[in-house]
Each structure stands twice: as C-alpha cells, then as structure tokens.
Amino acid sequence: MSTPSPNGSGARLGTQLRGKLAAGYKKRGKTKGDLVLHHSFKCRADVPLAAEMQLLHFLHAESDPDVESVVYEPSAEVTRLAGSANAKLVHAAVTLKDGTRVWRRLIQQLPDTVERVEELVAMVGKGALAEIARVETIDRDLLTANPVRLRNALRATSWIAAAKHWPLIDHKLQILKVVRARTSTFEEVINLGEGAQRALFGAAVLELAFAGSLGHDLFELPLTAVSVFHPTMKEA
Template identity: 40%
Template sequence: MTQKPSNKPKARIGTRIRGQMAAAYEARGETAGDLYLHFSSKMKMDVVLSGRLSYLHFLLVERDPGVDQVDYAPSGRLATLMGKEPAELVDAEIKTTAGEVVWRRLIDKEADDTEAVRDLREAIGKGALRGVNRLEVLTFKQLVAEDTWTRNTHRALAWIAAARSHPLSQPKQDILALLKTGRAVSFQDCLELGAGQAQALYGAAVLQMALNGAVQSDLGVAPLTARTRFTARREGH
C-alpha cells in the first residue's frame, strides 16, 4: 500500500533526538547503564545503544564490510520467538554479506560458560531458531583490540552523521575517479574536490567508503588527519 506523503513539516533534528532519547530512557526502566544515540551509517538511521560494550560493538560493526544488516537491540523482538530470558542473552543480531544470521553476546570478561548460554548454543539452528547460524561471544578486550580503528570510526561517523541529509553519490564518484589514477590520495586531497561547505560532504563520502570497504585506507594504523591516505580497493581485498 502506498502511503501519501505528509504535508506536515518534519521535526528538527534536535527535537527528534530529544524525543528519541526520552523514549529510550523510559524503555530502559531502572537500569543504570548509559545510553548512546548515534547515527548508523550502515543502517542509515539513528540507533540507541545501551552501555559501553554496545557502543564499542557498534563501532566494530560500522567498519565491518562483511556486515550487511544489523539490529543493535533485538531482545524485545526475539523474546516473542524464544522467551524473555534467553532473548536477553543476545545483544545484537547481524546479517552478513554472505547471508548468515549471527547473534552476538557482549561480555566484560572471558568466562561465559553458563548453563543458559550453553542451552542457547544448543538451540541455535534448530526449530524456531533454524534460521540462525551461530552465536558469537565478544569480550571487552576483543572490542578494543583495534584501538586506532575504533577511535577513527568514532570520528568518521561524526562526519557522516553531519552529512546525513545530503546525497553523497557525486562526491563518491569524484573520489573514485581521483583514485583511478593509481596513486594514494590524502584526506585533504578529497576535501579539496569540493568548494566551500561542500568540502564536508567529500570528507563524509571518503570516510563512509573507507568504513564499508569500498576504498582502502590507513585508518587502522594511524589517527585521522589531513594526511590520512586512501587508495583504490585492490581485487581480493
């Protein structure tokens, strides 16, 4: 069914953010974990993340070209499938570019061999869970293993979020054309493809391409600066 476009003006971003955070705090109840509201480049929407581990996992997923889709808060939806208690063991659900459905559990420390987790592993792939391929358990240590990439992803997503209301197709085409020369180009080179305020769109475009694997960069080994290097994606990478 086709929905008619509304004539009502859209709420300003600040108003929408306040409303989303108020709803998230209300849904959180009395738990004490911090809430983060951030724009997901992968999902092209704002997502609410509960706690430090969820935010670190968000930064990992947003730079993983092997992730096609993600649900950062699936427990409410999964509760109808298998009950509230086992659903609360699943902190995120991802669908890979290979078509696999993977559940992620996020924990502070290494030990997680509880009976509930063992039962969940045993149930995956069977009955109502036959569409799920596996459960992955990620620890805090694993989530911060790529510290430079993590910090740069945080900064890159801020650029991308600021450009969320603007099309980036032309900046991406211009950057790819520049990369076809075969040489490495700097972040500053990419910015200078635009004029005035449009430079920010070129910055967002190249960073989004670096996160989704469309171009290669040194963001995993060096802080994001004007000298950050980007190269064309090589076959097999």
C-alpha cells in the first residue's frame, strides 16, 4: 500500500522528491557530483543543486542582504530571452533589492575562457535582454573567501527550511520591536518563545538577518547562543 503525501496531493513523498530532482539529474548528466535539495527562502521553494559550485553560490546568495530573489535553474528564462545556445552559459538569475536583474556564471577559476560568453555579454541591456543589467562571472575563490559566512549560511538555511511551513510574520514583527530597542543575542531572541516556538523565532531572526532587515555578526563569528543582532546602519 502506498503512503499518501502529507500535503494531500496523493503522490508519495519519494515520487515528489524524484520529480523535484529530475531536472537536476538531467543537468548533472553522467558525472558523479553530488545532487542535493535545499530550501531557498529567497525564492520560497526547494531547489536542486547539482554541483559544489551551485551549493556555494546558494549559500552566498541566500545570505546576501542585497539579493531579493534568485532563480537557481534559469535555463528556461535564458532560452526564452537569448536562445537555447546560451542556456548553459548562465547558472543563476538574480534580482537585487534595487530591482537590478543580473545573470551569473559560476566557474572554478578566472579568467572565463568559454566560447560565446563575450557575445552574450554584448547582448545584455538591448532588445530582448533590455531588462538584464549585466552578466557576472563568479569564481570559486570569491565564493569561498569567507568560510565563516558559508558555515553559518548552511546552518541558518537549515533552521529556515525546518520552519518553511509556518507563517513567521508575527515572530518577525516581535523580533524587530525587541532588536530595534536594544541589541540582542540569538539566545535572547529564541527565548521570546516557549517550546517549539523557540525554533520558529530562531528561523525568523535568521531570515531577517539575511534579508538585510537586521544587522548581525554572522559573517565574522560562528553562529552560537551569543551571536548578535542589532538595528541596521540605516536605523542606528
């Protein structure tokens, strides 16, 4: 007898997961790279990441306060706007807080020597690509420059993923009121709730931090009970 899904869709959990990962498996091809599924709070979806570079970029983008949203599998958008020949050249489509739209390439090492990239760069900002501001090339050295940030982002996204089915707006409003009144530690924030609510307050404050709504020390020090959250420079 099949086990019904918790969301009532009728499809078993394993079937749902295989469906989410199908595109990732196809993109990975016959290589032996890891394929992992992570929840992105910046696009409110579970996203398959087919290689180490994609995971590193995911952690970097999710923790970047200047990033509003990310499409981690942008091939459909690139094909529609720039043709199928360019689909494999773009690894992420990013929208910044100011509305700027950027296509990103992820490569192991600079310089970028792949053919057609210069041609794609010349296309942006014109015609069908008028809304794309630029093509950014990001290498592994840039993504790994701050190991503390990456480790904290991995832990924080796990907290956030665990709370993805709960609305956190009330938790966030309570946190903002407290932190804007005085700098608070992670322990003080999670202690705003009791029992399971503590985890929801933890997820909420980490979302606020990585969304740029609160200042924090998560790029300098490991995430612990004494990690600090404070008003942003604009509010100070």
